[in-house]
Amino acid sequence: MIVAVDGPTASGKGTIARALAAHFGLPVLDTGLLYRAVGYQTQLDHGDPDDADDALAACDFPDSLLNDPALRYESTGSLASRVSIHPAVRAALFQRQVDFANQPGGAVLDGRDIGTVIAPHADAKLFVTATPEERARRRHAEMLGRGVEVTYDAVLADIHARDARDTGRTDAPLRRAADALLLDNTTLDRDAGIMAAIAFVEDKVGKRG
Numbered sequence: 001m002i003v004a005v006d007g008p009t010a011s012g013k014g015t016i017a018r019a020l021a022a023h024f025g026l027p028v029l030d031t032g033l034l035y036r037a038v039g040y041q042t043q044l045d046h047g048d049p050d051d052a053d054d055a056l057a058a059c060d061f062p063d064s065l066l067n068d069p070a071l072r073y074e075s076t077g078s079l080a081s082r083v084s085i086h087p088a089v090r091a092a093l094f095q096r097q098v099d100f101a102n103q104p105g106g107a108v109l110d111g112r113d114i115g116t117v118i119a120p121h122a123d124a125k126l127f128v129t130a131t132p133e134e135r136a137r138r139r140h141a142e143m144l145g146r147g148v149e150v151t152y153d154a155v156l157a158d159i160h161a162r163d164a165r166d167t168g169r170t171d172a173p174l175r176r177a178a179d180a181l182l183l184d185n186t187t188l189d190r191d192a193g194i195m196a197a198i199a200f201v202e203d204k205v206g207k208r209g
Helices: 013-024 031-044 052-057 063-067 074-083 087-101 114-118 132-145 152-168 190-208
Strands: 002-006 028-030 107-111 124-129 181-184
Touching: 002 013, 002 114, 013 028, 013 107, 013 124, 013 190, 028 031, 028 087, 031 052, 031 063, 031 074, 031 087, 031 107, 052 087, 074 152, 087 107, 087 114, 107 114, 114 124, 124 190, 132 152, 181 190
Parallel strands: 002 107, 002 124, 028 107, 124 181
Antiparallel strands: none
16 A cells, blocks of 8 residues: 655644554655755755755765754755755656655655655545644744744745745646645644544545455
């Protein structure tokens, strides 16, 4: 069984994807982590994430980089959004994601183009979202909890900027697949969002079976 979980930044899709993987006993891949690694490697190489050649060169990052805590930094998330607009970068990471999705037994993948590009044949697809303001509120609280001093307005501006890049790029833009469940968790807490996602996947798999 393949489950695709897409959505904008700070929408809760990663939490839901991990919960689905645990519930159904499937491996999970946060595809955004691959782009974070490319963005961070570009920075380590003193390259420009807005330059396609610099970003492509950074795709040859060591696997050990995926375990670097720096990939979770907010600044690295912005770098990931910037390198992901380059078609050559997306092409370089495409096969790694497809292979993960198509492994025996299936998998759960979360990202921005899983249901539309990486695994359009997924058994169940979800598009997880929330209002920009709510996503900024949650991300701001999370960052303050980690001791990162940042204003809500700065986080909201970054959310808007990332949304614009993700939905506006020509290659594999962020969009909801036609057969994906729209899960708006603006007013849902963590557990309610997870329960809704599990119920949807169980219903889809049951109908297919």
